[in-house]
Amino acid sequence: PDRFNPHVADARWQKIWEEKASFVADDSSPKPRSYVLEMFPYPSGRIHIGHVRNYTMGDVLARYRRMTGHEVLHPMGWDAFGMPAENAAMEKGVHPGGWTRDNIANMKAQLKRLGFAIDWTRELATCEPEYYGHEQALFLKLYAAGLVYRKESAVNWDPVDMTVLANEQVIDGKGWRSGAPIERRKLSQWFLKITDFADELLDGLSSLDQWPDKVRLMQENWIGKSKGLRCRFAFPGSNGDGIDVYTTRPDTMFGASFVAIAADHPVAQKLAANAPELQAFIEECRKGGTTAADIETAEKKGFNTGLTVEHPLDPSWHLPVYVANFVLMDYGTGAIFGCPAHDQRDLDFARKYDLPVTRVVSDGDLTDSHFSGNVAYTGPGTIVNSHWLDGLTSEQAIADVIAKAEAEGWGQGQTQYRLRDWGVSRQRYWGTPIPIIHCDSCGAVPVPEAQLPVKLPEDVTFDIPGNPLDRHPTWSKVDCPQCHKPARRETDTLDTFVDSSWYFIRFASQPGDKPFDRAIAEKWLPVQQYIGGVEHAILHLLYARFWTRALSHIGMIDVKEPFASLFTQGMVTHQTFQDADGKWLSPDQVTRAGDIWTIVETGAPATAGRIEKMSKSKKNVVDPDDIVDQYGADAVRWFMLSDSPPERDLEWSEAGIEGCWRFVQRLWRLTGQVSGAEGEDKALMRKTHQAIAGVGADIEALSFNKAVAKIYDLANAIEKAAPSASRDEAIRTILLLSAPMVPHLAEEAWTRLGEGLIADASWPQVDPALLVEDEVTIAIQVKGKLRDTLTVAKGLGQDEMQALALASQKVQHAIGDAEIRKVIVVPDRLVNIVI
Ligand code: ANZ
Ligand code: ZN
Numbered sequence: 001p002d003r004f005n006p007h008v009a010d011a012r013w014q015k016i017w018e019e020k021a022s023f024v025a026d027d028s029s030p031k032p033r034s035y036v037l038e039m040f041p042y043p044s045g046r047i048h049i050g051h052v053r054n055y056t057m058g059d060v061l062a063r064y065r066r067m068t069g070h071e072v073l074h075p076m077g078w079d080a081f082g083m084p085a086e087n088a089a090m091e092k093g094v095h096p097g098g099w100t101r102d103n104i105a106n107m108k109a110q111l112k113r114l115g116f117a118i119d120w121t122r123e124l125a126t127c128e129p130e131y132y133g134h135e136q137a138l139f140l141k142l143y144a145a146g147l148v149y150r151k152e153s154a155v156n157w158d159p160v161d162m163t164v165l166a167n168e169q170v171i172d173g174k175g176w177r178s179g180a181p182i183e184r185r186k187l188s189q190w191f192l193k194i195t196d197f198a199d200e201l202l203d204g205l206s207s208l209d210q211w212p213d214k215v216r217l218m219q220e221n222w223i224g225k226s227k228g229l230r231c232r233f234a235f236p237g238s239n240g241d242g243i244d245v246y247t248t249r250p251d252t253m254f255g256a257s258f259v260a261i262a263a264d265h266p267v268a269q270k271l272a273a274n275a276p277e278l279q280a281f282i283e284e285c286r287k288g289g290t291t292a293a294d295i296e297t298a299e300k301k302g303f304n305t306g307l308t309v310e311h312p313l314d315p316s317w318h319l320p321v322y323v324a325n326f327v328l329m330d331y332g333t334g335a336i337f338g339c340p341a342h343d344q345r346d347l348d349f350a351r352k353y354d355l356p357v358t359r360v361v362s363d364g365d366l367t368d369s370h371f372s373g374n375v376a377y378t379g380p381g382t383i384v385n386s387h388w389l390d391g392l393t394s395e396q397a398i399a400d401v402i403a404k405a406e407a408e409g410w411g412q413g414q415t416q417y418r419l420r421d422w423g424v425s426r427q428r429y430w431g432t433p434i435p436i437i438h439c440d441s442c443g444a445v446p447v448p449e450a451q452l453p454v455k456l457p458e459d460v461t462f463d464i465p466g467n468p469l470d471r472h473p474t475w476s477k478v479d480c481p482q483c484h485k486p487a488r489r490e491t492d493t494l495d496t497f498v499d500s501s502w503y504f505i506r507f508a509s510q511p512g513d514k515p516f517d518r519a520i521a522e523k524w525l526p527v528q529q530y531i532g533g534v535e536h537a538i539l540h541l542l543y544a545r546f547w548t549r550a551l552s553h554i555g556m557i558d559v560k561e562p563f564a565s566l567f568t569q570g571m572v573t574h575q576t577f578q579d580a581d582g583k584w585l586s587p588d589q590v591t592r593a594g595d596i597w598t599i600v601e602t603g604a605p606a607t608a609g610r611i612e613k614m615s616k617s618k619k620n621v622v623d624p625d626d627i628v629d630q631y632g633a634d635a636v637r638w639f640m641l642s643d644s645p646p647e648r649d650l651e652w653s654e655a656g657i658e659g660c661w662r663f664v665q666r667l668w669r670l671t672g673q674v675s676g677a678e679g680e681d682k683a684l685m686r687k688t689h690q691a692i693a694g695v696g697a698d699i700e701a702l703s704f705n706k707a708v709a710k711i712y713d714l715a716n717a718i719e720k721a722a723p724s725a726s727r728d729e730a731i732r733t734i735l736l737l738s739a740p741m742v743p744h745l746a747e748e749a750w751t752r753l754g755e756g757l758i759a760d761a762s763w764p765q766v767d768p769a770l771l772v773e774d775e776v777t778i779a780i781q782v783k784g785k786l787r788d789t790l791t792v793a794k795g796l797g798q799d800e801m802q803a804l805a806l807a808s809q810k811v812q813h814a815i816g817d818a819e820i821r822k823v824i825v826v827p828d829r830l831v832n833i834v835i
Contacts, residue, residue, distance in 0.1 A: 004668035004745050006632020013747045014115055022759045023062075023117040027509070027520050029071035035524045036062040037504055037563075039532030039540070040077045043103040043125075044084060047110040049572045049614055050533070052624050053650065056640040057569060057704060058531050059116045063740035064699045066117070067763040073524050075507040076111065076118045078104050080127035081431045082496045083166055089430075089462040096430040097458065100127055110625055115633045115743055117759070122507050126499035131506065132432040133453025134515035135498060138551070140435055140446045145554045147193045150444060153423055157185035161465035164427040173287075177465070184286040189425035190434060190492065194546045197553075198223055198417045201545055210565035212647075215537040222538050224418025229402050230333060231411025233259050233309035236318060243267060243309055243321065246332025246416060250405070251397035252339040254386035255360035257350060259309050260302060260324035262334040268323045271305055278303055278323065285325045300349045301325045312410045313387075313401075324349065332416055341371040342378055360386050361394060422543065424495040429460055429468040431493030439480035439487040448481050454489070467491055500540055501547035504530075504562060518557055525557075526564040529702075534568040541566070567702055570649040572640075574620040576609035584619040611651055622652055634742035635661040641704040641741055663712070664745055667738065670718060671731050671749040677723035687717045688730040689770035695737045696763060704741075711738050736764050779830040780805045782814040798825040805831035 405411030
């Protein structure tokens with residue numbers, strides 16, 4: 001039988017593309033450029049199905065852009081530093097470098113089997129000194145420009161393992177290995193001044209109209225620009241001394257019932273010196289995770305200091321001062337006034353400590369000062385119970401209070417950002433060494449450029465917790481580059497988000513002697529289409545935007561936004577199964593009879609659970625290698641594109657992949673049917689050209705499932721049509737249209753037609769004349785009553801229309817013996833016969 005055999009064809013074409021360097025991007029090409037990028041993978045060990053979906057989408061676009069005359073850059077690399085490699089080292093006793101490089105080799109082989117049109121000559125791995133050495137140079141450039149600094153900051157400290165933990169290693173407030181409750185400790189760490197760019201990063205979002213709205217909104221919220229009042233609540237009789245608070249709601253000031261300060265606030269620290277109970281409370285606040293989410297969800301707790309402060313709008317009114325665990329030291333002033341009726345945290349706190357709750361913002365009908373509920377009204381409204389503010393809107397009241405504070409000198413309007421500077425120090429081995437040397441005389445001294453890269457030592461141990469760089473016998477012992485006295489290398493390494501903040505620039509240009517060649521990088525950038533998971537909507541994308549702006553700020557590159565268009569794809573899901581004890585079963589362990597599922601091996605009952613994201617823990621994964629073995633790359637690629645819109649989840653199913661396999665074979669048989677017959681088939685020609693235009697537009701819009709559906713339609717039409725020159729042309733066309741999706745089959749069939757590489761072929765030209773519908777349906781009336789409809793050529797002459805109408809059986813029947821008095825013809829619309 002005439003079958004397409006992917007087990008032979010796939011590898012053959014992959015080899016030919018490689019030999020011909022088909023997908024190597026030419027920096028000096030005169031063609032218009034298109035940079036297509038998928039987020040590079042972390043080399044965890046194996047490619048998973050989510051990668052396959054992600055890279056297939058990018059690949060279809062890249063191949064399509066090539067066919068439409070672009071010089072395409074479609075590179076691939078490895079986000080190769082990070083914790084899992086160190087965990088593997090600790091658990092299995094393997095070196096992180098060996099583990100990572102083995103994984104890269106495996107995953108690269110897996111990717112190659114899928115036939116992606118990747119320029120492998122630009123492959124990079126962030127764990128190699130050829131990459132991170134340039135990152136160190138960039139870090140030092142930013143340092144020289146004042147965009148890097150060092151300050152004390154809290155880390156997660158595991159008191160049993162005596163080590164700093166990354167946020168991911170803190171699970172429910174406990175160390176992942178020791179299980180010990182995590183404490184917050186202060187360490188001197190390196191920071192990047194992303195807050196200098198807060199406004200730019202916020203304003204820049206409005207130019208990113210080809211980004212999903214939800215991602216832009218998430219970034220906006222993360223930057224969190226707010227306008228408010230910074231004002232002083234004075235200690236009674238202190239002439240001016242007091243507690244500064246920051247509020248975005250000065251309109252609620254008459255609803256204040258307490259002032260709360262952070263555990264690390266200087267006032268709390270001072271009081272604690274003579275108050276052991278307060279000291280103990282502060283210690284307690286320091287336990288628990290450092291993330292905003294940890295703090296947000298923790299139970300609200302406070303300690304009454306016994307201090308009071310004067311309300312600035314009425315100094316005779318005194319408020320108690322608490323130390324509270326939900327007030328953060330590094331936001332605003334580290335102190336707040338609590339307004340329980342209109343802030344949920346304050347309300348929880350007030351109910352717990354029995355503090356007054358006064359309504360000052362009306363939510364429509366409720367205006368009395370008594371507030372009884374446990375859900376705060378946090379929206380704006382009309383101000384009530386607030387003396388001279390009564391009757392104003394929140395907005396007016398905010399402006400009035402700020403104006404009064406400024407006039408009277410107890411406060412001023414202030415813009416505030418939630419965004420913090422980016423802490424990039426990690427007390428880990430497997431990362432980019434921070435290129436700084438600490439000298440007792442000279443302080444922090446940059447490693448001279450000629451001494452870069454600062455390479456990681458290979459001989460490290462992972463048998464005990466902590467940072468292996470710290471305990472390496474010699475690595476950190478160096479002389480100061482300035483005074484040449486013995487000094488100490490920085491042993492912190494960079495956050496891996498730094499590595500992914502500029503890899504797309506290095507892909508565009510990778511000279512050996514510098515991070516990138518500016519002119520070449522500017523030719524390729526911005527990335528025209530970036531594709532990845534929505535889990536990176538905030539941090540990675542914000543850091544990459546910042547890093548690019550920072551480089552542009554210091555004059556290294558003239559690009560402001562690195563990713564012109566962003567697409568976030570959905571997940572691949574699969575049915576889950578469990579046995580009677582709730583243990584997860586893989587889909588191939590169970591079998592079904594009617595609605596009853598049983599375990600193949602034992603015959604015991606199983607239950608079919610929800611359809612969920614593929615994950616090892618739920619055993620509902622399919623391995624890309626296995627399915628490529630079985631069905632070949634093209635059927636797998638086709639499946640990744642069909643059925644679901646790309647932004648939605650895609651459910652993996654046996655039936656689905658088998659359908660794709662059958663379609664690949666069907667396409668193969670169809671494209672073997674070029675007959676050499678003559679003659680035109682207008683209808684098929686029209687279908688063909690509509691498909692060319694439609695599939696192209698769908699790919700441009702990344703609506704791959706729609707493109708797939710149009711190819712199915714065209715295949716159906718071709719199958720139904722009788723042999724003709726038009727049909728032969730349609731066969732050639734369907735191959736070109738599906739080449740980006742099923743490239744191996746397309747090459748094989750194209751060769752069979754005696755053509756060269758379809759990878760080098762052009763996208764077929766649309767004949768616009770064939771896109772317009774040239775048939776219309778006209779109504780035939782007798783005495784104004786509809787008797788028949790006819791499909792006729794558009795623009796048909798009036799006489800012909802009349803003749804066709806009179807020839808209709810139904811019309812003749814309706815006329816009967818009557819005499820025709822008049823025929824009214826409206827071209828392309830109707831014929832009315834008056835009798
Ligand atoms: C009084 C008030 C009344 C507040 C009210 C809110 C509602 P955003 O919008 O996120 O900037 N706040 C200020 N500094 C804080 C800190 N260091 N830790 C915890 N909370 C802090 O939020 C600003 C609001 O968050 C401020 O406005 C303050 O509470 C609180 F009906 O002040 B508000
Ligand atoms: Zn020195």
